[in-house]
Amino acid sequence: MDVYKRGFISETSRSEEEMELRKGPWTEEEDSMLRAYVNIHGEGRWNAVARLSGLRRTGKSCRLRWLNYMRPEIKRGNISLEEQLLILELHSRWGNRWSKIAQHLPGRTDNEIKNYWRTRVQKQAKQLNCDVNSKQFKDAMRYVWIPRLVERIRASSESPSSQPSTTTNTTYNDRISNISSSQMSYANASGSVQVDPSLLPELSGTSSDSLDTQVSSVSDLTDCYNPQSLSNYLHKGLGLEKEGAATWGRDEEFQATEEHSNGWLVGGGESSMDTVWNEENVWFLQQ
DNA sequence: AACTGGCCCAACCGCACGCAA
DNA sequence: GTTGCGTGCGGTTGGGCCAGT
Numbered sequence: 185m186d187v188y189k190r191g192f193i194s195e196t197s198r199s200e201e202e203m204e205l206r207k208g209p210w211t212e213e214e215d216s217m218l219r220a221y222v223n224i225h226g227e228g229r230w231n232a233v234a235r236l237s238g239l240r241r242t243g244k245s246c247r248l249r250w251l252n253y254m255r256p257e258i259k260r261g262n263i264s265l266e267e268q269l270l271i272l273e274l275h276s277r278w279g280n281r282w283s284k285i286a287q288h289l290p291g292r293t294d295n296e297i298k299n300y301w302r303t304r305v306q307k308q309a310k311q312l313n314c315d316v317n318s319k320q321f322k323d324a325m326r327y328v329w330i331p332r333l334v335e336r337i338r339a340s341s342e343s344p345s346s347q348p349s350t351t352t353n354t355t356y357n358d359r360i361s362n363i364s365s366s367q368m369s370y371a372n373a374s375g376s377v378q379v380d381p382s383l384l385p386e387l388s389g390t391s392s393d394s395l396d397t398q399v400s401s402v403s404d405l406t407d408c409y410n411p412q413s414l415s416n417y418l419h420k421g422l423g424l425e426k427e428g429a430a431t432w433g434r435d436e437e438f439q440a441t442e443e444h445s446n447g448w449l450v451g452g453g454e455s456s457m458d459t460v461w462n463e464e465n466v467w468f469l470q471q
Numbered sequence: 472a473a474c475t476g477g478c479c480c481a482a483c484c485g486c487a488c489g490c491a492a
Numbered sequence: 493g494t495t496g497c498g499t500g501c502g503g504t505t506g507g508g509c510c511a512g513t
Contacts (some may be wrong), residue, residue, distance in 0.1 A: 208506090209481075231498060243498075248482065251500095283501060298502075300482055307478090475513080483505075492495085 212251055214239055219254060220248055228323045252293045259291025263300055265340065269333045271297055272305075272325055 206214075221237035225248065239246060252258075263271070274285040282294035282301075287448035289297065305325075312324075345388035430432055 207483075229498080242483095244484090244500095245482075247499075252481075280502065294501075295481075302503095303479060473513105475503105475511105476511105479509085481508105483508090484503085486501085486503100488500080488506090489498090491497090 205242055205245075207245075210253075214241070215249075215254060222250060222254075252295045257291050258293070263292075263296075265293065265333060265337050269330065270338060271300065272330050272333065275301065275305075276322060276326060282424060 193206075210218075217232070217237050217239055221239075223368045225233070230247040233239070233246045234241050234243040237246070241249075255459050258393055270289055271285060275287055280283050280298075280301075286292055286294040286297050306316050309318075309321050312321065
């Protein structure tokens with residue numbers, strides 16, 4: 185009896201094991217099965233895909249694999265400067281709405297953008313010893329990093345040889361310029377940067393779509409991005425002096441407050457902040 | 472050569488939402 | 493109104509890779 189029972193259980197569990205859903209990395213065989221099924225039946229109804237394709241995967245797993253890896257339009261390779269700029273800008277608008285952000289970066293997945301944000305931006309925030317959601321970090325991003333990025337894009341577009349160019353970059357530049365044409369005007373001869381406020385329509389912080397992201401005006405980027413103004417901004421505007429930090433009110437006027445002064449005096453003292461804010465320490469400036 | 476720690480990415484998990492029954 | 497199902501989203505984790513020691 186026990187023998188039969190054991191044998192039966194053994195057979196049963198083996199068959200259950202065979203029916204068990206697979207997890208972990210996808211094999212090439214699974215990829216081709218999924219591709220073949222989607223080619224015939226199209227995307228969607230992922231539970232049906234999982235059931236009928238012969239894959240021992242959940243519908244969610246199939247969907248994720250397709251959307252994040254197997255879609256034909258998926259773009260591979262490093263995030264370009266333009267894409268970085270878009271990510272920064274859009275994140276300042278929408279916060280962690282990765283899928284929404286991804287809609288504006290064709291070929292990039294929300295997962296990819298999310299990973300990028302976590303590994304690069306959050307790392308930078310950590311190095312600066314401040315929260316990635318803090319007003320200070322967002323302001324620094326907006327008034328220092330983004331203008332700097334725009335400047336680098338402009339520089340690379342003026343001298344294409346200065347940046348290794350790929351087909352991907354070329355096509356993306358075209359697309360970016362389309363986006364930019366109505367929304368952003370790049371630097372003029374003096375190196376200043378102007379961004380059309382329409383690029384960031386929710387910056388006034390009144391939209392419910394902006395989550396808790398406290399956003400700021402970018403209308404004064406021109407002032408922020410020249411060496412002297414940047415220095416002034418860093419040391420006065422962003423609260424690198426003891427008097428307090430900066431905040432942008434909804435009237436878009438620069439106001440001094442004291443509540444944001446914490447977290448910037450890493451290690452204490454202005455000199456350490458100079459070190460922290462040295463360009464070499466800002467991740468995307470290293471690219 | 473072996474070890475270690477950090478980086479990066481693919482994949483999983485839990486939750487929320489929309490919709491049809 | 494509510495229940496169940498399918499789907500989408502954001503957060504988290506596991507593991508491979510690689511540089512540094």
